[in-house]
Amino acid sequence: PMATEIAILPLHEGADILDTNVWRESYHLANAIEKIQVTFEEDLYTYRTLCARFDGKCVGNDFLNLYDRIGEINLTYPIMKDPIDDRMYPMLAHIGGASLDGDIMTSGRALKLSFIMDRSGRKKKS
Numbered sequence: 855p856m857a858t859e860i861a862i863l864p865l866h867e868g869a870d871i872l873d874t875n876v877w878r879e880s881y882h883l884a885n886a887i888e889k890i891q892v893t894f895e896e897d898l899y900t901y902r903t904l905c906a907r908f909d910g911k912c913v914g915n916d917f918l919n920l921y922d923r924i925g926e927i928n929l930t931y932p933i934m935k936d937p938i939d940d941r942m943y944p945m946l947a948h949i950g951g952a953s954l955d956g957d958i959m960t961s962g963r964a965l966k967l968s969f970i971m972d973r974s975g976r977k978k979k980s
Contacts, residue, residue: 859969861887862950871949871962872929877921884915884967906970913970917943929959 863880865871888901905912920927920936920943927937931954932946945952951963 857971857973859971861967861969863965863967865963865965871952871965872924872959874921874924876965877918877924880965880967881918881921884918887967887969901969901971904971906972913968915948915967915969916941917945917948918967930957931959932957 861883863876863883865876869876890901892899902912905914907913917934919941920929920934929945931949931952932944934943934945935941936943945959947968948966949959949962949964950966951961952959953961
């Protein structure tokens with residue numbers, strides 16, 4: 855069984871998802887959440903030990919890896935292909951209120967961060 859915790863970050867009036875500060879802050883917020891540690895019955899639990907995995911990696915907010923290139927690259931929607939490493943990101947799952955010019959995102963109104971946890975009780979190596 856899986857549990858999904860979601861943080862939706864609506865932007866204030868006049869702000870835009872393509873603002874580099876929005877991406878930088880979201881990236882740092884996701885990293886801070888992923889560093890939370892909890893000790894229960896002498897076992898240490900972290901996001902990395904509890905996250906749902908696909909191909910051995912935590913499922914979640916990899917699209918934020920684009921944060922240091924916002925403004926330098928065009929984000930496409932609904933799928934973004936990273937021009938450097940060819941990774942595919944499902945922007946449809948993370949950006950709301952998108953305005954487009956063809957498949958190029960010209961603005962967006964909200965950003966969704968997802969933290970998918972594996973509730974099977976099996977602790978994983980981080």
